[in-house]
Amino acid sequence: MKKIAYVGCLGLIGIITTEFGVIGILPQIAEHYQISIDKAGILLSAFALVIALTGPFMTLFTSGFDRKKIMMLSIAIFLLTGTVSALAPPFWLLVLVRMLPAFLQPVFISNAIAAATVGANKRQEYRLAGIVVGGIAIAMVTTVPLATYMAGIFTWRTSFLVQAGVTAIALAGIYKILPAMRPQAKKSYGAQLKILSNRRFLISSIMNFFMIAAWFSTYSYFADYLGKVKRMDTETISYMMFLFGITGVFSNWLAGKMMSRNMPLTITLFLSGTLVIPVLLYYSGANTFSNMCVIALWGFLYAPCFLSGFAYMTSAAPHAPEFANSLAISFGNLGVTVGTVVSGWFIASGGVVQSPWVGMGFGILAIGMIGWRSVLDAKPDLSCSAESCS
Numbered sequence: 001m002k003k004i005a006y007v008g009c010l011g012l013i014g015i016i017t018t019e020f021g022v023i024g025i026l027p028q029i030a031e032h033y034q035i036s037i038d039k040a041g042i043l044l045s046a047f048a049l050v051i052a053l054t055g056p057f058m059t060l061f062t063s064g065f066d067r068k069k070i071m072m073l074s075i076a077i078f079l080l081t082g083t084v085s086a087l088a089p090p091f092w093l094l095v096l097v098r099m100l101p102a103f104l105q106p107v108f109i110s111n112a113i114a115a116a117t118v119g120a121n122k123r124q125e126y127r128l129a130g131i132v133v134g135g136i137a138i139a140m141v142t143t144v145p146l147a148t149y150m151a152g153i154f155t156w157r158t159s160f161l162v163q164a165g166v167t168a169i170a171l172a173g174i175y176k177i178l179p180a181m182r183p184q185a186k187k188s189y190g191a192q193l194k195i196l197s198n199r200r201f202l203i204s205s206i207m208n209f210f211m212i213a214a215w216f217s218t219y220s221y222f223a224d225y226l227g228k229v230k231r232m233d234t235e236t237i238s239y240m241m242f243l244f245g246i247t248g249v250f251s252n253w254l255a256g257k258m259m260s261r262n263m264p265l266t267i268t269l270f271l272s273g274t275l276v277i278p279v280l281l282y283y284s285g286a287n288t289f290s291n292m293c294v295i296a297l298w299g300f301l302y303a304p305c306f307l308s309g310f311a312y313m314t315s316a317a318p319h320a321p322e323f324a325n326s327l328a329i330s331f332g333n334l335g336v337t338v339g340t341v342v343s344g345w346f347i348a349s350g351g352v353v354q355s356p357w358v359g360m361g362f363g364i365l366a367i368g369m370i371g372w373r374s375v376l377d378a379k380p381d382l383s384c385s386a387e388s389c390s
Contacts, residue, residue: 005131007178008112011075012135014170015105017143018078018163019047022098024148024223024241028156028234033091037224037352038344044220045340046095047102052334055106059326067111067181068174074104075171082164086157106333110325113310115181126311130256133307137252140303141245145238148223152234195317195324200376204316205331207369208309211267212335214274214362215302217343218355220336225352229281230291240295247296248303255304259311264374267308271370273301274363278356306332316373335362 022029022043030040062070078101085097109132116128143166147159195201218225226232226240251270258266277298284290310328317324339362346354 002128002131004112004178005116005128007174008071008109008116008132009135009138010173011071011108011112011170012132013139013143014075014163014167015078015101015108016136016139017147017166018082018098018101019044019105020139021144021147021159021163023220024144024237025151025156025159026221027224027227028151032088032156035091036348037221038348041220041340041344042095043098045337045344047098048333048336048340050099050102051105052330052337054103055330055333056323056326058103058107059110059323062107062111063323067115068178070104071108071111071178072171072174074101074108075167075174077101077104079164079167079171082160082167086160086164088157102333106326106329109329110323113325126260127256129310130252130307133310134249134252136306137245137248137303139245140248140299141242145241145245148241149235149238152238195319195327198316200373201313201316201324203369203373203376204313205327207366207373208313208328209331209335209338210362210366210369211271211274211305211309212332213339213342214271214335214359214366215305216336216339217359217362218277219302220340221343221347221352221355225355228351229353231286240292243292244295244299244302247300251300252303252307255307259308263311263315264370264377267304267312268367268370270301270304270308271363271366273298274359274366277301278360281356 026037026040026043029043030037033040081097081101085094088094089097112132113129116132117125143162147162150162151157151159222241222244223234223237226237227234232240255266255270258269277294280294280297284294309332310325313328313331314324339359343355343358346358
């Protein structure tokens with residue numbers, strides 16, 4: 001079990017390096033193509049939008065294929081994307097090339113989590129899923145800041161070369177370590193689609209959407225915010241991204257343990273960062289030490305958001321975990337898109353200093369969804385079947 005979970009983690013590091021590695025170089029890309037920072041943000045939001053719109057369908061379509069082959073194909077496309085992006089094609093082509101691997105990203109993640117947790121009990125399930133999703137936090141502390149650092153020394157194209165190198169290592173690791181995983185009996189589409197009639201699942205999906213939108217309203221413009229508001233240079237920003245990620249590695253592990261005891265309380269605790277961080281960023285001013293402390297706390301509270309989304313949604317749909325995972329990825333990436341776009345609108349009119357307050361608004365809505373589901377969880381739902389509500 002753990003061996004498969006670590007292979008999934010390795011693949012996720014490659015995927016996240018490609019998806020979020022662009023965050024640290026958005027200002028440089030905007031300067032190179034002579035576009036605004038909110039337009040450059042399309043490189044992130046378009047990627048996420050493709051995942052949001054196609055993820056569940058791609059997961060259903062590929063559910064009968066060998067998991068190892070599907071995971072290898074997914075990573076190979078990420079490798080191709082990083083290589084082509086490093087050539088600095090026209091901006092429209094750069095956007096299209098980055099959208100290509102997004103079609104298979106949720107397929108990889110949902111298959112990796114399902115493969116790692118099959119046959120595990122609930123306590124083990126959250127910990128094994130935490131190992132896989134921990135690839136996000138590890139990428140944040142290693143490859144994503146490394147890509148930003150290399151871009152500061154050389155050019156922004158170097159960042160994409162780093163991304164290509166990481167995905168190449170992940171591809172080799174999956175090929176060497178992961179055993180062939182032939183599909184089990186394929187579940188009918190109807191059986192999996194039943195979860196969409198479950199009120200608890202729908203509320204959990206909306207919570208996931210608001211939660212990710214809250215965090216990415218600010219995180220999508222992390223480099224631009226620190227550069228313009230906190231007056232940091234590219235090298236310092238890369239160090240801050242490292243600090244942001246390193247606290248997240250620990251919190252992701254901690255959240256996995258805490259969720260096995262009380263999931264709603266754990267998610268609310270970490271989600272409270274969307275309310276606290278904007279205030280702390282505002283009052284930290286230009287003091288370097290204060291900003292380091294805030295960024296460390298920010299990374300600590302942010303990191304478990306993806307694990308929280310997976311766990312919260314699958315807990316409402318235990319009979320269709322792969323499909324629930326893919327929907328968690330889709331709703332989460334829809335949150336990335338909406339958070340990035342809405343924050344971009346506020347940035348265009350009031351500057352990047354507005355982005356944390358946009359996140360606070362989404363955070364309040366997410367916490368409201370947790371409260372709503374908790375009310376439903378406290379009483380039996382007689383409007384749906386035992387299977388769909390379990």
